[in-house]
Structure formats: C-alpha cells, structure tokens
Amino acid sequence: MxxxxxxxxxxxxxxSLRAGEGRRGILLVAPTLVMLAVVILYPxxxxxxxxxxxxxxxxxxxxxFVQGGYAGLSNYSHWLLQQCAVAGGGTQxxxxxxxxxxxxxxxxxxxxxxxxxxxxxxxxGLWFATIMNxxxxxxxxxxAAILVxxxxxxxxxxxxxxxxxxxxxxxxxxxGFAGIPPQLWTSDTWPARxxxxxxxxxxxxxxxxxxxxxxLQLISKDVYEAAEVDGASRWQVFTQITLPLIxxxxxxxxxxxxxxxxxxxxxxxxxxxxxxxxxxLSILVVKQIRQGFNSASALSTIVFIIIALTAFVxxxxxxxxxxxxxxxxxxxxxxxxxxxxxxQSVEATPEGAEAA
Amino acid sequence: MxxxxxxxxxxxxxxxxGPPPRRKDRGKAVRSYLGLAIIVLWGLAPFYWMIVTAFRxxxxxxxxxxxxxxxxxxxxxxxxxTARGNxxxxxxxxxxxxxxxxxxxxxxIGVFAxxxxxxxxxxxxxxxLGIILGASMFPGVALVSPLFSLxxxxxxxxxxxxxxxxxxxxxxxxxxxxxxLTAFFGELPWDLEEAARIDGCTPGQAFRKVMLPxxxxxxxxxxxxTFISAWNEFLLASQLSNSDPHHYTVPVTVAIASFSGxxxxxxxxxxxxxxxxxxxxxxxxxxxxxxKAIVSGLTAGGVKG
Numbered sequence: 001m002x003x004x005x006x007x008x009x010x011x012x013x014x015x016s017l018r019a020g021e022g023r024r025g026i027l028l029v030a031p032t033l034v035m036l037a038v039v040i041l042y043p044x045x046x047x048x049x050x051x052x053x054x055x056x057x058x059x060x061x062x063x064x065f066v067q068g069g070y071a072g073l074s075n076y077s078h079w080l081l082q083q084c085a086v087a088g089g090g091t092q093x094x095x096x097x098x099x100x101x102x103x104x105x106x107x108x109x110x111x112x113x114x115x116x117x118x119x120x121x122x123x124x125g126l127w128f129a130t131i132m133n134x135x136x137x138x139x140x141x142x143x144a145a146i147l148v149x150x151x152x153x154x155x156x157x158x159x160x161x162x163x164x165x166x167x168x169x170x171x172x173x174x175x176g177f178a179g180i181p182p183q184l185w186t187s188d189t190w191p192a193r194x195x196x197x198x199x200x201x202x203x204x205x206x207x208x209x210x211x212x213x214x215x216l217q218l219i220s221k222d223v224y225e226a227a228e229v230d231g232a233s234r235w236q237v238f239t240q241i242t243l244p245l246i247x248x249x250x251x252x253x254x255x256x257x258x259x260x261x262x263x264x265x266x267x268x269x270x271x272x273x274x275x276x277x278x279x280x281l282s283i284l285v286v287k288q289i290r291q292g293f294n295s296a297s298a299l300s301t302i303v304f305i306i307i308a309l310t311a312f313v314x315x316x317x318x319x320x321x322x323x324x325x326x327x328x329x330x331x332x333x334x335x336x337x338x339x340x341x342x343x344q345s346v347e348a349t350p351e352g353a354e355a356a
Numbered sequence: 357m358x359x360x361x362x363x364x365x366x367x368x369x370x371x372x373x374g375p376p377p378r379r380k381d382r383g384k385a386v387r388s389y390l391g392l393a394i395i396v397l398w399g400l401a402p403f404y405w406m407i408v409t410a411f412r413x414x415x416x417x418x419x420x421x422x423x424x425x426x427x428x429x430x431x432x433x434x435x436x437x438t439a440r441g442n443x444x445x446x447x448x449x450x451x452x453x454x455x456x457x458x459x460x461x462x463x464x465i466g467v468f469a470x471x472x473x474x475x476x477x478x479x480x481x482x483x484x485l486g487i488i489l490g491a492s493m494f495p496g497v498a499l500v501s502p503l504f505s506l507x508x509x510x511x512x513x514x515x516x517x518x519x520x521x522x523x524x525x526x527x528x529x530x531x532x533x534x535x536x537l538t539a540f541f542g543e544l545p546w547d548l549e550e551a552a553r554i555d556g557c558t559p560g561q562a563f564r565k566v567m568l569p570x571x572x573x574x575x576x577x578x579x580x581x582t583f584i585s586a587w588n589e590f591l592l593a594s595q596l597s598n599s600d601p602h603h604y605t606v607p608v609t610v611a612i613a614s615f616s617g618x619x620x621x622x623x624x625x626x627x628x629x630x631x632x633x634x635x636x637x638x639x640x641x642x643x644x645x646x647x648k649a650i651v652s653g654l655t656a657g658g659v660k661g
Contacts, residue, residue, distance in 0.1 A: 168418040
C-alpha cells in the first residue's frame with residue numbers, strides 16, 4: 001500500500017516497465033487463440049468442407065444408394081430451396097414430413113420465439129429492474145430469488161415445466177379458476193409453442209433484469225431530480241432519460257438473449273421432442289445428424305451464418321457495443337503502425353527500450 | 357409490516373428530516389412491495405413446486421395442494437435406482453468430472469488472456485477481444501455435426517471418452533471465463549502491481565504476490581460461472597456422450613431428460629423432480645452464498661466491457 005502513495009515513478013521507469021508489452025501480450029493471448037482454433041475454427045472448417053460432400057447411404061426419399069463425393073451446393077439447396085434428390089437424378093420439392101421440407105418452418109418458429117420471448121423479456125426485465133432499483137429492505141432475498149431460475153439447468157427447467165404443463169398439472173388447475181379450459185401444453189401446436197415461450201421467459205428474464213439493473217445503477221440520481229424539477233412526466237423520464245442512458249447495456253443484453261433463442265434447443269427438444277411445430281433450427285440439425293452428417297453440416301453452417309449476421313447487425317447498427325473501446329479509440333488505429341497514445345506504451349518502444 | 361416500514365424505506369435518508377410522507381409516496385411504496393413480491397414469487401414458485409413434488413408419493417403426483425402433503429423419500433431412491441436403466445448416480449459423477457475439467461482448463465488458459473486484455477496494450481488487442489466475444493456467441497449446434505462425424509471416426513463416441521464433451525465445452529467456457537475475468541481485472545488497483553515492479557519484483561512475482569490475492573474473488577466467481585455453464589450444458593452432451601451402461605459418460609442434464617419410468621410411455625414425474633432437485637440444489641446453494649459476486653460477474657461484462 002505504501003508504495004502506491006509515493007510520488008509517481010519517473011517517466012523513464014514507467015516506460016521501461018512497459019517495455020516488451022506488445023510481445024508479452026500476444027504471448028499471453030496465444031494459448032487462448034490456439035485453443036479456440038482447435039475447438040471452434042477446426043470444427044467450423046470441417047463442417048464447411050463436409051457440407052460440400054454427398055452423404056453416403058440410402059436416400060430415404062428414393063431408396064437408392066447414394067455414393068459420396070463432391071456435392072456442389074446441393075446440400076444447401078436441399079435446405080434453402082427444399083429440394084430433395086429423386087431416383088435417376090434431378091431434384092423435386094421435398095415431400096411433406098421429410099426433414100428437408102422443414103427448414104423454413106423451423107426458421108419461422110425460431111424467429112417467432114426470438115421476437116416474442118425476447119420482447120416479453122425486455123418489458124418484464126425493465127419492470128423488474130425498475131422495481132429492484134428502488135431502495136428497499138430484503139434486497140438479498142429478492143436478488144437470491146431472481147437468481148434461482150437462472151441457476152436451474154435448462155434441462156431441469158424443461159422437465160419442471162413439462163410437469164407443470166401436464167394435462168392434470170398445476171397450470172391447467174390454476175387456469176381452471178379463471179374458467180379457461182385445460183390445454184395440451186406440450187402436444188398441441190400453439191399451446192406447445194407458447195409453452196416454450198413461457199418457460200424460456202421464466203428462466204431468462206432474471207438475466208435480462210440484472211443486466212438492466214446494473215445499467216440503471218450507473219445513472220446518477222441528479223438527472224432524475226433535474227427532470228422532476230423541470231416537471232417531466234414519468235413517461236417522459238422513462239423514454240427520454242432512462243432508455244437512452246441504458247441503451248448500451250440493454251442492447252448487449254438483448255443481443256445475448258437473441259443469439260440464445262436463435263440457437264434454442266434444450267427446452268423444445270426435451271418438452272416436445274420438436275413435435276407439433278416446435279422444431280427449432282438446432283433441433284432440425286440434430287435430427288438430421290443421424291440421417292447424414294454432411295447434409296447436417298450444411299444446415300449447421302447455414303445456422304451459423306444466420307447467427308453471425310444477426311450479431312453483426314446488432315453490433316454494427318443497433319448499438320450493442322460489446323467491446324467498448326476506451327474513449328477516442330477508433331477502428332482505423334488497428335491498421336496504423338504507431339498509435340498516437342502508444343508513444344509511451346505500446347508498439348513504438350519495444351526494440352529501443354530493450355536495447356537500453 | 358408493509359405499511360409501517362414504508363416511510364423509512366421509500367424515502368431513505370432525505371425524508372427523515374422532511375415532512376411526513378405524502379399519500380402518493382405511500383401508494384408508490386405499496387406498489388413497490390407488490391412488485392417485489394411478484395419478483396420473489398416468479399423466481400421461487402416453480403422451483404418450490406419441483407421440491408414439493410419431489411417429496412410426494414407417486415400415487416399423489418397430481419395433487420395440487422400447495423404445501424408438503426403425502427411426503428416420502430421414495431422418489432430419491434427411485435432416482436438413484438438403476439433397476440429401470442437409469443444411471444443417475446454415475447451421471448452426477450460424470451457431470452462433476454466434465455464440469456471440473458472444463459472449468460480448470462478454461463481458467464488456466466483464460467487467466468493469462470484476460471490479464472493481457474485488461475492490463476496491456478498490444479497490437480490487434482481489440483481484434484482479439486472481438487474474436488473472443490464472437491466465440492462466446494458461437495452456436496453450439498454448429499459444432500455438433502462436424503464433431504459427431506470426427507469423434508465417431510476416432511472412436512470417441514465409445515468407451516470412457518470424457519474429452520469428447522470437455523473439449524467442445526471449452527468452446528463456450530473459455531470465452532465466458534475470459535470475458536468475465538477481463539471485466540474483473542479491469543477494476544483492480546493495478547497501481548499496486550506497478551509499485552511492486554518498481555520495488556524490484558519481476559512481472560510474474562508482481563502478479564503472483566500482489567495481484568493474485570486481490571484478484572482471488574474475481575477468479576473464484578468466474579470459476580463458479582464457468583462451472584455452472586458446463587454443468588448445465590445439454591446439446592453437445594446429448595449427441596457426444598456414451599450411454600452404454602458399461603461406459604456411461606452421460607452427464608445429469610441428458611440423464612434427466614431421458615429418465616425412464618416403470619412403463620415405457622409413463623413419465624416418472626416425481627422421480628424426475630427428485631433428480632432435478634438433487635441437480636439444482638448444489639447450484640442454488642452456490643448462488644445463495646455467492647449471490648453478490650455472481651451478479652457482479654454476470655453483469656460486469658455487459659455494462660463495462
């Protein structure tokens with residue numbers, strides 16, 4: 001402690017402390033980059049290569065044995081255009097019920113879940129966060145309670161709601177008080193779809209609320225007091241002060257949640273097995289794997305591209321600033337050889353300083 | 357209790373001296389507490405229902421009495437019983453093995469990267485940070501099909517091959533660990549490290565002797581978050597684990613999802629709820645004990661980067 005309170009070290013000492021930092025930094029990050037290359041890049045490249053190969057084996061549609069080999073874009077057109085191979089060459093629209101006919105349906109329901117679930121989560125999350133941002137007794141209890149759904153494994157959540165949704169289960173029982181007839185929550189198309197939304201919203205609203213709350217706590221109370229003095233209405237305060245000030249954390253939370261729901265698997269897979277119009281894109285990939293993993297690889301590559309594009313749109317256009325560079329840092333500096341502020345820190349000195 | 361506690365809590369310090377709270381403030385406070393009650397109910401009610409059911413006799417599965425009735429411990433015995441082809445005990449052990457190994461590897465590699473990202477200036481730093489963030493958003497499903505074909509070629513889908521799940525789990529555990537650690541490290545008083553360096557420590561010594569003790573809570577929280585994420589993983593394990601009873605590498609999440617009952621198409625609800633309780637309660641205890649740290653870990657990355 002004592003050392004920190006002494007007068008700052010002479011500029012020269014500080015400079016020499018930072019010598020070689022550029023190289024050390026890369027060295028420390030290198031194991032991570034290697035690991036990510038092994039566990040993400042390699043499988044991804046492998047998937048892309050596989051996606052241009054034909055699946056060997058019997059074609060379920062035609063009963064013909066298909067040789068492997070270069071497939072061109074046929075695996076992609078199989079999914080995107082829903083074209084299936086026919087005996088004797090050529091393609092036709094995939095018959096109803098085959099996996100190939102389900103891509104756009106799965107895409108649609110995945111997007112539906114994303115929009116509806118995240119929409120509800122944002123509204124509820126804002127409400128929860130606003131409530132928790134006030135001063136109250138028992139803060140610890142509320143925070144613990146809200147962490148419970150977050151901590152329960154999604155697989156257990158799915159089983160728990162599967163039980164709540166049972167025909168004789170507690171949800172239908174409660175709805176009975178309101179005169180609503182019992183629903184088949186896991187085996188009827190729209191109840192099952194909404195069942196997934198409810199379970200997902202229950203599990204993930206806490207995460208949303210906590211992120212928004214962290215953003216709210218950064219807003220100074222003075223701003224609100226000033227608004228009150230100026231006679232702003234509550235709605236004005238919310239839309240013109242709160243929302244703009246929490247925009248970045250809110251958009252980051254929304255981005256994470258959107259990407260989560262885009263790849264949703266556990267909940268619908270365990271609750272319905274993907275039946276009755278609840279096959280998400282991820283479930284479709286998994287169903288396809290046992291029928292031919294080259295075609296599954298094409299599908300998983302498509303899913304990857306969809307998710308990457310979504311993330312790109314959020315970061316680029318919707319202000320989900322996940323990296324948050326220091327003020328004044330612009331992208332162009334990546335390509336400059338000597339960043340201005342680096343004269344006393346980064347790249348500019350290593351050789352010279354080490355020699356000295 | 358509510359109405360009496362209101363003036364103090366709603367107004368905090370400023371109102372102690374000021375005029376007595378107006379009616380409007382009271383209404384606001386009542387609504388606040390109503391909202392808080394809803395939040396607590398939201399978080400706890402379904403979880404509570406799981407526990408109540410876990411202790412209920414099978415014959416009374418669908419009784420909707422909201423407190424403990426017809427209690428029994430049979431469901432926990434059923435959950436651990438291997439008579440119906442379930443291997444819940446082994447699955448618990450598998451989850452611990454996979455979770456601990458994944459967390460250890462992710463922390464070991466991640467701590468160096470996070471230190472560099474939080475502390476140093478080097479070329480391509482923000483590009484690398486972007487890569488790591490991109491990796492954290494990477495869809496697990498894009499790994500499943502290439503890894504399924506690769507692992508079946510090299511025989512990792514048979515036998516005791518825990519690495520068939522540990523390695524893919526690194527893909528999300530490592531970015532998560534780095535992301536959280538970088539945020540924690542960014543808030544540490546690094547001047548102390550510089551002071552230690554000036555006093556003659558090597559960079560390694562300065563980190564170990566001065567910074568590591570200060571960083572311990574952040575490291576611990578990150579390890580918990582990473583462990584929970586690995587413990588909760590389902591998609592990869594459902595495809596890449598081995599359900600052969602003699603080489604059973606299936607983790608609990610997958611085991612619970614495919615829990616079979618006495619009859620093939622009869623869901624053993626009470627036993628599943630008992631199993632779910634066993635899987636969840638350790639996590640809940642972790643969360644209750646370390647809630648403050650966990651909340652800061654969860655939100656650190658999102659708010660400050």
